[in-house]
Amino acid sequence: MATLDAAVVELPGVGKALADKLASLGVERIADLVLHLPLRYEDRSRLQRVVMLRHNATAQLALRVLDADTRPGPRRQLRVQCEDAEGQALLLRFFHFRNTQTSGFRPGAGVRVFGTARATPAGWEMVHPEYRLFPALDAVRAEGVLAPVYPLTAGITQARIRTLVDKALSCAASDPRWAESPSALAAPSTLEALQCLHQPRNADEAAAMEAGQHPAQRRLAKEELLAHQLSLRMVKQRARQYRAPAIEGVRQARLVLAERLGFALTGAQERVIDEIGKDLASAQPMVRLVQGDVGSGKTVVAAAAMLAAARAGWQSAMMAPTELLAEQHARTLADWLAPLGVNVVLLTGRQSKAERSDSQSRLAGGQVQVAVGTHALFQSDTAFHALGLVVVDEQHRFGVRQRLALRDKAAPDCRPHQLVMTATPIPRTLAQTAYADLDLSVIDELPPGRTPVVTAAVSNTRREAVVERLREALAHGRQAYWVCTLIEDSEQLAAQAAEEAAELLQASLPAVRIGLAHGRMKANEKQAVMRAFKAGELQVLVATTVIEVGVDVPNASIMVIENAERLGLSQLHQLRGRVGRGHTESQCLLMYQPPLGEATRERLDVMRRTHSGFDIAEKDLALRGPGELLGRRQTGVVGLKVADPVRDADLLPEMITLAEALLANDAEQAMIHRLVARWVGDVQRYGQV
Structure with a gap:
C-alpha cells in the first residue's frame, strides 16, 4: 500500500489527468486527501416521500421506475418517469448518459435517488441525481450515512472524491506515524479525529462539526495550531544561524532625525525605534513586523533605521507595492535624509532605461545609501554595494519569493535585517497565528494634530x-x-x-x-x-x-x-x-x-x-476571516485547514507554550518534523520571510 507521503498518483485509480485536477485543490500527496476536509454533510440516513420535498432542497427518495426513454434534440436527454410508494410522481432527467443506463431503468425496478428537487409546472423533477438501482421498490434501502460534501474542482465529482478520501484513510490506518502526536494533546488520536470528521456517526455529530465545536475538531485544531507555531519558530531559529551587520547608533539617529523634522516623535514611535535598534545592533538578522494605523508615522520609524544604517556604512532598500507610493516615499525620505548626507534614489519599472541605469550604477558603486522602488529593486540587473537593511511597506501585497529575492541581494555570507510594515492592523490572535516567525512592534498612538x-x-x-x-x-x-x-x-x-x-x-x-x-x-x-x-x-x-x-x-x-x-x-x-x-x-x-x-x-x-484601525481589524477578522486581512502567503491564505483564528483563539496560548517546550526538548525533534510535514508541508517554502 502506498505511503501517505507518496504522490497522489500512486493511489489506485488516480492517473495523471486526475492528479492534475486534484493539484488545483491543493492535493498533491496522499496525506493531502486525508486533510481535505468536508464543507458540510448531507443526511442520507433516511428516505423521504415526494410530498415532503421542498424546491431547490436536497432529498433522498425510494422510487419505482414506470418508464424510461431518450428524447432527441439539441440537448439529448434520458427521462425516467418514477413514483413513490404513495403514487406521487417524480421525473429524473439526465443529459450526460450512456445507452446502457437506459436499459437499467426497466419498469418495476426500484431506485434510490439523491439530488436537488425542483418544482416545475409539470411536477417534481431531479436533474442528474445520484442513484442506485434495486430489484423492486420494497427492496430499496436508505444509504444510511451522513455523506460528506467536499470542496471540488471541474472534472471531479463528490462520489469520486469520497472514494479517494476513503482510500487515503485506509493508507493512514496502516501508517503508524499518524498515531503519533504530543501526549499533551490527549485523545482522540489524530487519525480517529480525522475519521470522525470525514465520517460522522449521526446528525448531532455533523451539526457540532459544522458549528466547529465537536471534540474531534477541537483536537485537530490544537494540533494544527501547534504545527504552525512549530514551523514558524523553526524558521525563526534557522534565520538566527546567519550573520547580519551589527548597526549601532539607532537612538542617536532618531534624535538627529527628530531635530531635522522639527517635530517630536510620539512615545509609540520612540518605543518602536528603540526595539528596532536593539535588533539592528545584534549580529543576527532582524525580521520585525511593524504595524500601525493609517497616519501613525511608520515611515519616520523606517527612516531612523535607514539613517543609522547609512551612518554605519550600509545601504537600505525600501520596497513599496505601487509606483505612486514608491515615489512618495522617495520624495519624503530625500527631504528628510539628504540634508543629513544620505543619498536616496528611486527605482521603478517605468523609468527610462537611462535613468534607471544611472541609479543602478550609483547603487552598485556605493554612492547611494537608500534605494526606494517597486519590483525593480529585486530584478537581476539591480545590485547593491553593501545591503544591510530591507524595508517592505504594505508587506501583505508581496509574495514570500519577492521578499527573499530582495534579501538575497546582500553579500552571500551576510543576511540583511528586514523590517516589514503594514497599515492594516492585525489582531493579536491572527498575528500570533500567521506571523510567529516575526518579532512584532505596534505603533498604537497617532501624532498630535490628526483630526477625527x-x-x-x-x-x-x-x-x-x-x-x-x-x-x-x-x-x-x-x-x-x-x-x-x-x-x-x-x-x-x-x-x-x-x-x-x-x-x-x-x-x-x-x-x-x-x-x-x-x-x-x-x-x-x-x-x-x-x-x-x-x-x-x-x-x-x-x-x-x-x-x-x-x-x-x-x-x-x-x-x-x-x-x-x-x-x-x-x-x-x-x-x-x-x-x-x-x-x-x-x-x-x-x-x-x-x-x-x-x-x-x-x-x-x-x-x-x-476610528481605531485595531478595533476595525478585529471586527473585519470576525466578519470576513483571515484570508482577506492577510493576503496570500506563498502557499495560500494562512494555510489553516481545521483551525480558525477567531473561533479557536482560546486554544492558541496553550499551543504557543507547548511549541516552545517541544522545541527545547531534543528527544522530540523527529516527532516535531513529522507533525510539521503533516500540516504545513515544506517549512522553508511556507514560512520564510
Whole structure:
C-alpha cells in the first residue's frame, strides 16, 4: 500500500489527468486527501416521500421506475418517469448518459435517488441525481450515512472524491506515524479525529462539526495550531544561524532625525525605534513586523533605521507595492535624509532605461545609501554595494519569493535585517497565528494634530445632497476624493465607472476642477493627476481604489466612496485614512445601494462608530476571516485547514507554550518534523520571510 507521503498518483485509480485536477485543490500527496476536509454533510440516513420535498432542497427518495426513454434534440436527454410508494410522481432527467443506463431503468425496478428537487409546472423533477438501482421498490434501502460534501474542482465529482478520501484513510490506518502526536494533546488520536470528521456517526455529530465545536475538531485544531507555531519558530531559529551587520547608533539617529523634522516623535514611535535598534545592533538578522494605523508615522520609524544604517556604512532598500507610493516615499525620505548626507534614489519599472541605469550604477558603486522602488529593486540587473537593511511597506501585497529575492541581494555570507510594515492592523490572535516567525512592534498612538474623521452612511438615492455638500466644502477651499468601486475584479470596468462619475460630477459642478485617476491610465498620466491634486491645482480627484495608498494631501477633507457596501472594513478604513491629515474637520461619506443585508449594515455601522484601525481589524477578522486581512502567503491564505483564528483563539496560548517546550526538548525533534510535514508541508517554502 502506498505511503501517505507518496504522490497522489500512486493511489489506485488516480492517473495523471486526475492528479492534475486534484493539484488545483491543493492535493498533491496522499496525506493531502486525508486533510481535505468536508464543507458540510448531507443526511442520507433516511428516505423521504415526494410530498415532503421542498424546491431547490436536497432529498433522498425510494422510487419505482414506470418508464424510461431518450428524447432527441439539441440537448439529448434520458427521462425516467418514477413514483413513490404513495403514487406521487417524480421525473429524473439526465443529459450526460450512456445507452446502457437506459436499459437499467426497466419498469418495476426500484431506485434510490439523491439530488436537488425542483418544482416545475409539470411536477417534481431531479436533474442528474445520484442513484442506485434495486430489484423492486420494497427492496430499496436508505444509504444510511451522513455523506460528506467536499470542496471540488471541474472534472471531479463528490462520489469520486469520497472514494479517494476513503482510500487515503485506509493508507493512514496502516501508517503508524499518524498515531503519533504530543501526549499533551490527549485523545482522540489524530487519525480517529480525522475519521470522525470525514465520517460522522449521526446528525448531532455533523451539526457540532459544522458549528466547529465537536471534540474531534477541537483536537485537530490544537494540533494544527501547534504545527504552525512549530514551523514558524523553526524558521525563526534557522534565520538566527546567519550573520547580519551589527548597526549601532539607532537612538542617536532618531534624535538627529527628530531635530531635522522639527517635530517630536510620539512615545509609540520612540518605543518602536528603540526595539528596532536593539535588533539592528545584534549580529543576527532582524525580521520585525511593524504595524500601525493609517497616519501613525511608520515611515519616520523606517527612516531612523535607514539613517543609522547609512551612518554605519550600509545601504537600505525600501520596497513599496505601487509606483505612486514608491515615489512618495522617495520624495519624503530625500527631504528628510539628504540634508543629513544620505543619498536616496528611486527605482521603478517605468523609468527610462537611462535613468534607471544611472541609479543602478550609483547603487552598485556605493554612492547611494537608500534605494526606494517597486519590483525593480529585486530584478537581476539591480545590485547593491553593501545591503544591510530591507524595508517592505504594505508587506501583505508581496509574495514570500519577492521578499527573499530582495534579501538575497546582500553579500552571500551576510543576511540583511528586514523590517516589514503594514497599515492594516492585525489582531493579536491572527498575528500570533500567521506571523510567529516575526518579532512584532505596534505603533498604537497617532501624532498630535490628526483630526477625527466624521463618517456617515448615505443611500445613493441622496446623491444630489452629497454633491451639494461637496460644493459647500469646495467653496471654502477644501479638496475632495470621489472613489468608485465595482464588484467585478476588472480594472477596465472600474475605470469606466470612474470616468462616468467624473463626467456626472463635472456636469453638476461645472466650475470645479476635477481630475481622474485609475489603474488603466499610463503611469506618467496618473502621476501627473496625483501631483496636480496634491499641489491644489485640482479640487476633486475621482479615482478607483488606486488611491488606497500613496497619496498624502492635508487639504483634502472629504472622502466619498461609492458602493461602499462592496468593500471590506480594512479597505474602507484605508481609504478613509486619505482624509483627516490636516487641521480641518474631515468627512467620509459611505454611499451604498439599498437595500442592505444585515451583515453589510453592521459593517457600515462599524465604520461610522469606530476610528481605531485595531478595533476595525478585529471586527473585519470576525466578519470576513483571515484570508482577506492577510493576503496570500506563498502557499495560500494562512494555510489553516481545521483551525480558525477567531473561533479557536482560546486554544492558541496553550499551543504557543507547548511549541516552545517541544522545541527545547531534543528527544522530540523527529516527532516535531513529522507533525510539521503533516500540516504545513515544506517549512522553508511556507514560512520564510
